[in-house]
Amino acid sequence: MDNRYFHPESLMMSYGYKPALSEGAIKCPIFQTSTFVFNSAEEGKAFFEVAYGQREKAPNEELGLIYSRLNNPDLQILEERLCLWDGADECAVFESGMSAISTVMLEFLRPGDVLLYSKPVYGGTDHFINKVLPEYGIHGFGFTNNQSAEELVEEIQSKGLGEKLKMVYVETPANPTNALFDLEICKKVADAFSSESKDVVVCVDNTYMGPLWQHPLKHGADLVVYSATKYIGGHSDLIAGAVLGHSKYMKRVRTLRTFLGNMAGPWTGWLLMRSLETLKVRMTQQAENAIKVAEFLKNHPKVEKVYYLGHLEQGTSQHAIFKKQLFCAGAMLSFDIKGGEKEAFKFLNSLRLIKLAVSLGSTESLAEHPETMTHSDVSEEDKRTMGITEKLIRLSVGVEHYSDIIWDIEQALEKA
Template identity: 55%
Template sequence: MSRHRSRTIGDRSLAPETLMMGYGYDPALSEGSIKAPIFQTSTFVFRSAEDGKRFFEVAYGLREKDPEEALGLIYSRINNPNLEILEDRLAVWDGADKALVFSSGMAAISTTILALSRPNDVVVYTAPAYGGTEYLFDRILPRMGVTTVSVADVIPPRTNFTPISLAEEPGAALADVIENAAYLAKRKGGRLAAVYVETPANPTNKLIDLEATSAAIKALEQAEAPALLVDNTFLGPLWQNPLQHGADLVLYSLTKYVGGHSDLIAGACMGRADLMARVAEMRTICGTITDPHTAWLLMRSLETLHIRMERSQSNAMELVRRLRGHPKILEVLDAGGAESSPAQQAIFARQCTGAGSTFSLRLKGGEAEAFRMLNALQLFKLAVSLGGTESLVSHPSSTTHSDYSPEAKIQCGIGDNLVRLSVGIENVDDLYADLVQALEAI
C-alpha cells in the first residue's frame, strides 16, 4: 500500500504536530476520505497467490524485505492500515526507526522484555516504577529463569520515614549495579539482557541520567551489549526524547498523554530497527497488537497532543508554584523542581524540555491526613492513571504500589503521606481552589 510519507516541503523539515494531520495516509486510497477510515477487518485479500507468498516470507522472516518494499497486508494480528499509519506517526515524535503499538502499556513492556531476554539472563531495572512493571520484573520473570535486579536511590529531605540510600545520586548507584549484574549474568551462563529505566519515576518524579546509564552499558565487556529501555510515559513525547540521550528503545503507555481522553488502553515500543524486528516477531506470535478502532482513536488524539500537553503542563507548573510552602505540605515532587537536588536539576536541564503535568505532594501526617484531603476534593477525580484532559489524584501507597513491601516503600520514597496529581486542562484557578479547600481538611 503506497502512503504519503513526505516529511518536508522543499528544504524545510515539517514539525511533528504538522505531520500528525496527514503523514502516512493517502486519501486517494480511501475514496478521498480526509481522515483514515477504520479498517475493521480480520483478514485481507491477496491480489495473487504470489503476493501472499511474498507477504508471508517477510512477515515470518524467511527473507529480508527489499529497501522500498512495504509489508503487505495479511491479517490484523500482524498488520492493519490503521496501525501502520499510527506507527508511522508515533515514530516521528521520537525520531525512531520503527514504532509498534500494543493492546496496553504492559503488553508493550512484557512483549519487549520477552523478545530481548532468555533463561539465565539478567535484567536491571530502576525503582520505583509503575506497579505492573515491578510485578513483571519481581515476580513473573524469575519464574522464567530471568534474574532481575532493582536499583533505588531516594533521599527525600523532609519525610515521616527514614529512607535507605544506595548512593548520593541514582546514576552512580545504577552504574555499579549494571557492572555487578553483568558479572552475575556471566557466572550464570547468560547475559545482561537489558537495563530498564523509568524516568521520571512513578510517583516520585526522580530522574535517571540516561547518558550516564548509556555510558555504563557501553563500558561493559560483553559481546552483545544490553539494550537500554526507557519508559517515557510521564514526559513523552514532547518533554523528553530518550533516543537522543543513548536509549535503544522507548516505551509508552499510550493510554496516558498520547490517548489523552481516558477512553482507551494501548501501549507502544519504538526505537532501533534491529531490536524492533525482534519485538515485532514476539508481538506477532503473542498477539499483543492493539485493535483498529483503538488505533483510529489514537490517530485522532495525536492531532491535539501538543496542545493538550502544553496546556496541562502550564496548569501543573502554576499549581506547583502556588503550592510550594503551603503549611500542610512537606514537599512538592516535580521533575527537576526547586526542591530537588542540584544533581537532579542538572539532569533535568540536560535531558528534559519540560516537567510535564504529573507531580506528587508529601503531606504533613500520614494515611489518615492524605485520605481526608483526597475525600474532600471536588474537581480532581480520585482515580489511577494520568495524562487525560481531566485532573486526577491518587494515593500510590494504597493503590498502584500497594504490593510493595513496607521496606520497598521506604527505600523508594512512597510514604502513606504521598499523593500524586495528574493535572488536566481545566481552569487553573478552579483547580487551585479545589486543592486549597481539600488541604484545609487535613
C-alpha cells in the same frame, strides 16, 4: 514540499495516509477487518515472505496487508506517526502498556538472565519484574539514581552478574516520585557488559514525559516503551501501549508481538490517531497548569514537600539531568501532606473537580494514593527507601482552568 520540513505536530493529521486509497476520505477510516484480499497468489506469497522475514522489502515496496494480527492500516499509520516524535526507526503498538513492557522483557531475557532496573518503577512493572519473571528464572537487580556508572559496574561485577546482565530498564522520571535517572549512566553500564556476542539492551519507560518532553533514543536508549493510555491517548477512553526504537531490536519485538497476538485493534489505533492530532496542545496546557499548581502547593502550610521537576535546585545532579534530557517539567507532581494516611484520604475524599482515580496524562486532573493503590504491591522496604509513604499523594494535572484546579486542592486541604 518534502515532509522533513514539517514539524511533527503538523504531520499528525496526514502523515502516512493516502486519501486516494480510501475514497478520498480526509481522515483514515477504521479498517474493522480481520483479513485482507490478495490480488493474486503470487502477491500473497510475496507479502508473507516479507512479513515472516524470509526476505527484505525491495526498494519502494510497501508492506502488503495480510491479516490484522500482522498489520492493519490504522496501526501502520499510527506507528509511522508515533516514530516522528521520538525519532525512532520503527514502532509497535500493543493492547496495553504492560503488554508492551512484558513483551520487550520476554523477548530479550531468558532463564538465568539478570535485568538491571531503576527504582522506583510503576507498580505493575515492579510486580512483573519481582513476581512474574523469577518464575521463569529471570531475576531483577534494582538501582537508584544516586549511583554512578562506576559504582554500578563494580557492584554488578562483585555479585558475579556481569555475564548474566541482558537489559537495563529505566523509568525516568520515576513514578510516583519524579526521581530522574541519567540515561548516559545507563548506557555506560550497558556498554560495559556488552560484547560482540551479547548486547545489553537499554529500555526506557517514557510514559511520564510522553513523546513531547523527553526523547530517550537521543540519549543512548535502544528502546522506548509507553503506556499509550496516558498522554498519547489522553482522554481516559482507551488502553494501549507502544514500543519504539532501532530496527535491529524492533524486528524482534514485532515478531514476538505477532505470535503473542497482543497488538492493538483497529478501533484503538484510530482513536490514538485522533489523539495525536491534539497531543502537543493538550500537553502544553497541562504543563502550564502544573507550574501554577506546584507553586500553590509549595507555599501551602499543610504540605510538607512537593515533588515537581520545575522546583529542582540549580547546581544539583537532578537539575543537571533535567537540563540535559528534558524539554519541560511536565504535568505530573506528587506531594507529602502533613500527617499520614488519614489526612491523605480525607484530602482525596474531599476533592470535587479532580477525580480520584489511577492513571495519568488525561484531559481531566486525577489524584491517587500510590502507597495503597498503584504501588501497593511494591515491597515495604522499597516503598520506604523510595519515599512512597502513606502521606504521599500523586497528581496528574489536566487541561481545566488552573484556578479551578487550585481551588479544588485548596478546599480539600482545608478539610484534611
